Amino acid sequence: MSTPVDAERAWQDLQRIRVPQERVYDELERSASSGPGATYTTAGIMWLFIASWGLDLSDRGFWLVLAGYVALLLALAVVANRKTRVRLHRSRHTWRSFATFIAGMVVTCTTIALSGRLTDSLHLPFGSLIQATLSAAAFLLFVGPANRWAMTALRSRGIRPAHGEEATR
Amino acid sequence: MSTPAGFDELIHPATRLSVVALLAATEWADFAFIRDSLSLSDSALSKQLHTLEEAGYLEIHKEGGGRKRRTKVRLTGHGRTAFDGHVAALRAIVDGVGPAASAAPPAGAGGTAPAPLSETAGHAKASR
Numbered sequence: 001m002s003t004p005v006d007a008e009r010a011w012q013d014l015q016r017i018r019v020p021q022e023r024v025y026d027e028l029e030r031s032a033s034s035g036p037g038a039t040y041t042t043a044g045i046m047w048l049f050i051a052s053w054g055l056d057l058s059d060r061g062f063w064l065v066l067a068g069y070v071a072l073l074l075a076l077a078v079v080a081n082r083k084t085r086v087r088l089h090r091s092r093h094t095w096r097s098f099a100t101f102i103a104g105m106v107v108t109c110t111t112i113a114l115s116g117r118l119t120d121s122l123h124l125p126f127g128s129l130i131q132a133t134l135s136a137a138a139f140l141l142f143v144g145p146a147n148r149w150a151m152t153a154l155r156s157r158g159i160r161p162a163h164g165e166e167a168t169r
Numbered sequence: 170m171s172t173p174a175g176f177d178e179l180i181h182p183a184t185r186l187s188v189v190a191l192l193a194a195t196e197w198a199d200f201a202f203i204r205d206s207l208s209l210s211d212s213a214l215s216k217q218l219h220t221l222e223e224a225g226y227l228e229i230h231k232e233g234g235g236r237k238r239r240t241k242v243r244l245t246g247h248g249r250t251a252f253d254g255h256v257a258a259l260r261a262i263v264d265g266v267g268p269a270a271s272a273a274p275p276a277g278a279g280g281t282a283p284a285p286l287s288e289t290a291g292h293a294k295a296s297r
Contacts, residue, residue: 010262020191
């Protein structure tokens with residue numbers, strides 16, 4: 001036997017759906033804003049990796065440091081994943097999420113390349129330390145605003161007004 | 170009074186609708202997160218989850234052991250399809266397309282904006 005549902009009850013149910021979905025976006029925003037520790041740790045690891053370029057390591061040494069760098073980043077990702085209480089469904093991501101990821105790589109790589117060129121051309125002492133500091137700073141300055149920009153779009157995409165509500169506004 | 174196609178009796182109760190709506194926005198969610206978000210007790214949530222799991226609407230994975238044990242809940246493709254169908258059926262009723270359109274139009278659907286979230290949150294809690 002089917003449950004009779006009138007339009008008012010259906011309307012209330014549609015409103016009810018929005019509430020738990022808002023909680024998901026609240027949690028994502030909370031974890032994005034309350035986790036500067038992971039961002040600083042990532043920047044710190046990056047700083048160490050770039051600074052190690054100034055040690056004039058052998059090829060083998062360079063690859064070892066690179067492997068250590070990647071392993072540390074992976075470990076950081078695993079720890080962050082364990083702390084996560086919810087993961088947004090892939091259909092809810094927007095182009096901004098991917099744009100932020102790509103732009104982050106572009107900004108960081110460009111800063112590494114430009115600061116390396118600058119320190120080389122000016123023959124600055126401790127060039128790799130300057131390069132590491134500038135690159136880590138660019139990363140830190142970029143991550144916060146870019147994440148907020150991406151998060152805003154996620155919520156507005158995810159909590160769209162129900163079809164029909166839009167028309168009645 | 171009959172209901173439009175896609176209307177799901179299993180999802181229809183308020184608590185289950187809230188659980189499925191939350192999971193629909195996620196790849197997976199932690200049991201504790203669902204419990205806290207919906208202000209449910211462990212046993213109440215567990216009961217609803219098992220009902221939905223038996224229907225094949227969601228999967229429950231337990232990871233780790235001891236104090237680090239955590240339970241992840243994921244909506245299956247079948248559950249997601251059912252939820253989408255249910256939402257479409259509700260919209261059809263509100264729009265007056267479904268057979269339930271013969272009912273009186275909703276107070277909120279006659280040209281006013283939907284109730285604010287805080288109000289609906291209160292309503293959701295009150296209706297449990």
